[in-house]
Amino acid sequence: MTNPTVADLITRSNRLGADPKNTNYAGGNTSAKGVDTDPVTGEEVELLWVKGSGGDLGTLKETGLATLRLDRMRAMVGTYPGVEREDEMVAGFDYCLHGKGGAAPSIDTAMHGLVDAAHVDHLHPDSGIAIATAADGEELTRTIFGEKVVWVPWRRPGFQLGLDIAEIKEKNPQAIGCILGGHGITAWGETSEESEKNSLWIIDTAAEYVEKHSRPEPFGPALDGYGALPSAERRAKAAALMPTIRAIASADRPQVGHFTDDDVVLDFLGHAEHPRLAEMGTSCPDHFLRTKVKPLVLDMPADASVEDAKARLLELHEAYRADYQAYYDRHADADSPAIRGADPAIILIPGVGMFSFGKDKQTARVAGEFYLNAINVMRGAEGLSTYAPIDEREKFRIEYWALEEAKLQRMPKPKPLATRIALVTGAASGIGKAIAARLVAEGAVVAIADLNLEKAQEVAAEFGGPDKAVGIAADVSDENAVQAAIEETLLAFGGLDLVVNNAGLSLSKSLLETTARDWDLQHDVMAKGSFLVSKTAAKALIEQGLGGDILYISSKNSVFAGPNNIAYSATKADQAHQVRLLAAELGEHQIRVNGINPDGVVQGSGIFSSGWGANRAKTYGIEEKDLGRFYAQRTILKREVLPENVANAAFALVSSDLSHTTGLHVPVDAGVAAAFLR
Structure with missing residues (x-):
């Protein structure tokens, strides 16, 4: 049964964390002190429950709390060796844990345990950080709050900060809290x-x-030519720039991206002071740990051509990397962790918006949200005073903190397809859905493309929503629709690495029954459709310079001649040869092209349920419900081929285990001798 004090803490934390005006995602921490029964002695023991390392207040559960014995935690004050060795105290928290202790204690545990109050909240609100980063923040604190809130000069989070705040609380009994400078x-x-x-x-x-x-224009006067482009125009430009921008963000290691054209960003970039403020970087540790110390900002007006913008971005990227290396070299010492990469996490394009990057979609999205917070902070500080973030040396001490490095080393090992961005056509059912599910399970993010937008969106929600998958409409026979689908994928996830040509239909008719319209429809969707998707995707893949995979779901019918399906089998043969042709052409760009030849996959198939199954059953003189078993019995292994079997092959072909394989067709047909590849 949950302790009432813990229940109250969780409820309070969730309320505070659910409102972005109070704190950013995964930012801040809350705590409560109370008593519980020691199961060993049966006696009451005083405990501290505090949000553990890495958790989020808005979604905090009891399992996300660290639980410590308060007497032992406070006894650490007597062994504190001083601020130069305060990091050693973190290991001591493990010896204060009650029972299994719950989540790992965060660096802010001392603040919560040492302050003489039953309940403590440490938060990162934009409004509070605006005061904390103002040049005259201490004076503003007195003016705004009187004696109820006390100013605390910047100090890196840790044991000493906990002692400092405990002393402030003791010396200022009238105070209800404090502003932490820069934080x-x-x-x-x-x-x-x-x-x-x-x-x-x-x-x-x-x-x-x-x-x-606040003064009327905290970011200075509007910059002529830097205002927001119309919505459709800026999104089109964002999509056109995205492959180059992802290449920039992924020079050291592949990253997933997020795009936003939020009014806050567009307003910031449309005013004269944005270059100065962007160069100063963010201040709150939670901000710059996710956004890096500063963004890369395109210094061109909104109407600059896409080609000019790309060229300039590449120049700015080279300068950014050199500048970041110099920043690292200025402050690193023999004990510093190795440089983690010199590419920007935030890229700002005037008139267009913000591109943010991270190891997965959620990290990329949250990085963008943090920079939105930073812009709000700058607006508040500049409106009242002058924005004055913590200095560069302090930023480095946090970014390359040994404790931060240890946290990163505790992170789970990435899944095999982490950072890979996929587009799967015909993915709302059958083989396409199974492939998309497997890709998501292996760490990729996926655009679920289908003619039926509603079903595509339902599948995306089933797979975990926009941080994992998005549903998009895609008529692969329409060149404009294909272009729109690729652009949506780029805007949703920041790039493209992996394309699965799966969309299809089938008309089971004899030669004499097949009309020219039947032939055209069949070829428009599969032969022409896969060509259009591959061509449009290849442009983005080549521009990114990160290699990639194009996968065709062909069929055993591409090599096996059966009755009453001339249009279907002919277009599958077309797709099969596209694999060979594109493998030969795109190899120089490290783009691999492979195919899968399944036998008839009945379960979950949109094709079979739309009439093809009934027609094939009629051809073979069996009941439609027996079609899967019929197909199984004609194979060597006597096994029915399921969507998941095709998905397994798809994962194998795009994984690193087959990194040197291209131009291959893999049969997934349980053994059909007539379809053996020769």
């Missing part, structure tokens, strides 16, 4: 309700003061 806020209370009320009062009071007293 955020901390508030406290004797009840969970009081702590939450105090946190919200600080946040709202700061926001109201900024709104009332």
Whole structure:
């Protein structure tokens, strides 16, 4: 049974974390002190429950709390060796854990345990950080809050900061919290309700003061030519630039991307002070750990041509990498972790928007959200004073902190297809859906492309939603629709690595019954459709320079001649030869092209359920319900081929295990001797 104090803490945390005005995703932490029964002694023991390392307040559950014995944690004060060795104290938290301890204690545990209050909230609200990063933040704190909130000069999170805040709380009994210079806020209370009320009062009071007293144009006057392009135009330009931008963000290692044309970003880039402010970088540690110390900003007006913008971005990228290397070299010492890469995580294009990157879609999206927070912080600080983030040396000490490196090393090993971005056509059912499911399970993000948009969106939601999969409409026989589908994929995930040509239909008719219209329809969807998808995708793949995979779901019918399906089998043979042709042509770009030849896959198939199955059953003189078993009995292995069997082959072909294979067709037919490849 959940301890009532813990239940209150979870409820408070979820309320605070659910509102972005209070704190950013995975930012900040909350705690509660209370008693519970020690199962060993049967006696009451005083405990600290605090959000563990890496969790998110908005979705926090009891399993995300670290649980420590308060007496042991506070006893650490007596063994504290001083600020130069404060990092050693983190290991001591493990010896304070109660029972199994729950989640790993975060670096902010000391703040929560040492402050003499039953409940403590440490948050990163934009309004609070605006005060914390203002050049005269200490004076603003007194003006805005009086004696209720105390200014704390910047100090890196850790044991000493916990001691500092505990002392401030003791010396200022009238205070309900403090502004942490360059960082955020901390508030406290004797009840969970009081702590939450105090946190919200600080946040709202700061926001109201900024709104009332800010100068009219905190980012300076509007820059001529840098205003937002019309929505359709800026999204088209974003898609056109995306392959080059992903290449820039992925020079050291492949990254997944996110695009936003939020008004906050467009407004920032449309005003004169954005180059100065962007160069200064973010301040709150949670911000720059995800956004890097500063973004790459295109220094061209909104109407610059796509080709000119690409050329300039490549020049700026070279300068950015050199600048980041110099930043690392200025501050690294013998004990510093190795440089983690010199590519930008945030790329800003005036008139268009923001491109953010990370190891997966969620990380990329959250990085963008953090830079939105940073822009809001800059607006508030510049509106009241001058934006003054923590200095570069302090940023480096956090970015390349040994404790931060240890956290990164604890992260789970990436899945085999992590960072890979896939587009699967005909993915709302059958083979396409099974392939998409397998790709997602192996770490890829997937655009579920289908003629039926509603079903595509349902499948995407089933696979985990927009951080895992998106549903898009795609009529592969229409060149404009294919272009739109590729652009949607680029905008959704920042690039493209893997294309599966699976969309298809089948008309089971004899030669004399097959009309020219039947022939054209069959070839438009599969032969022409896969050509259009491959051609459009190849342009993005080549421009990215990251290699890639194009996979064709052909058929055993591409080599096996059966009755009453001339249009279908002929177009499958067309697809099969496209594999060979494209493998030969695209190999110089490290793009592999392979195919799969399944036997009839009945289960879950849109083709079979739309009439093909009934026609094939009639051809063979059996009941439609027996078609899968019939196909199985004519194979060497006597096994029915399922969508998942094809998906297994698809994963094998695009995995690193077959990195040196291209131009191959893999039969997935349980053994059809007449379809053996020769």
